[in-house]
Amino acid sequence: MNWKEIPGWFQWRSGQEEAVRHFPDGSRFVEVGNYLGRSLCSLAEAAQVGGKQFSLIGVDTCLGSGVESPKAKDYHGAALAEGGGTLAGLLHRNIIACGFAGQVSVIVSDSLTASTFFPDASIAWVHLDARHDYENVKADIQTWLPKIAVGGWLSGDDYDEIKWPGVAAAVREVLPLARPWSPAQWRWMLS
Numbered sequence: 783m784n785w786k787e788i789p790g791w792f793q794w795r796s797g798q799e800e801a802v803r804h805f806p807d808g809s810r811f812v813e814v815g816n817y818l819g820r821s822l823c824s825l826a827e828a829a830q831v832g833g834k835q836f837s838l839i840g841v842d843t844c845l846g847s848g849v850e851s852p853k854a855k856d857y858h859g860a861a862l863a864e865g866g867g868t869l870a871g872l873l874h875r876n877i878i879a880c881g882f883a884g885q886v887s888v889i890v891s892d893s894l895t896a897s898t899f900f901p902d903a904s905i906a907w908v909h910l911d912a913r914h915d916y917e918n919v920k921a922d923i924q925t926w927l928p929k930i931a932v933g934g935w936l937s938g939d940d941y942d943e944i945k946w947p948g949v950a951a952a953v954r955e956v957l958p959l960a961r962p963w964s965p966a967q968w969r970w971m972l973s
């Protein structure tokens with residue numbers, strides 16, 4: 783299986799490729815919000831293509847995000863029903879089918895609990911793509927920010943004032959020095 787066959791919305795591969803070029807072997811990357819593994823498996827493949835070895839960790843409740851966005855849609859409901867109330871089996875199956883079971887670890891947990899498993903300043907890159915409402919994006923930024931190592935990045939998906947106003951508002955408020963990055967992403971760099 784190729785990551786492009788995994789359902790999802792991921793389409794900012796150039797950002798992942800930049801991370802693969804930028805960070806040295808052995809760096810730790812965490813993606814918060816994995817759904818069925820499309821972006822996570824793309825990252826593992828980008829690392830493979832780039833000849834780099836990273837510690838790649840996904841974090842997801844595997845319970846979906848529920849109803850969200852100004853459209854009030856449940857984007858993950860159908861997959862959740864297919865998985866019998868959890869995305870965990872589908873996500874892990876896709877990671878295995880893409881050949882990355884040895885490269886990718888998944889923590890089935892909510893974002894805030896998972897962050898406590900990591901020491902401060904221990905992660906090169908955290909990418910946030912869990913719930914997209916203002917309160918949750920703000921909490922995710924505040925909880926993962928101390929985990930970023932010097933020279934590292936904190937970034938997130940769906941930086942779009944119209945489609946995801948909560949994301950844009952939380953980033954603006956908590957990380958005013960964050961900048962638009964890659965297609966529809968935001969990024970803050972710790973110098």
Ligand SMILES: C[S@@+](CC[C@H](N)C(=O)[O-])C[C@H]1O[C@@H](n2cnc3c(N)ncnc32)[C@H](O)[C@@H]1O
Nearest residue numbers: 790792815816817820821842843846892893912
């Ligand atoms: C937009 S999807 C992730 C898409 C994925 N990054 C991709 O591009 O293929 C959001 C995911 O966040 C997860 N999620 C929602 N709230 C969460 C939380 N508080 N902690 C961890 N994961 C959460 C959902 O279960 C869902 O799988």
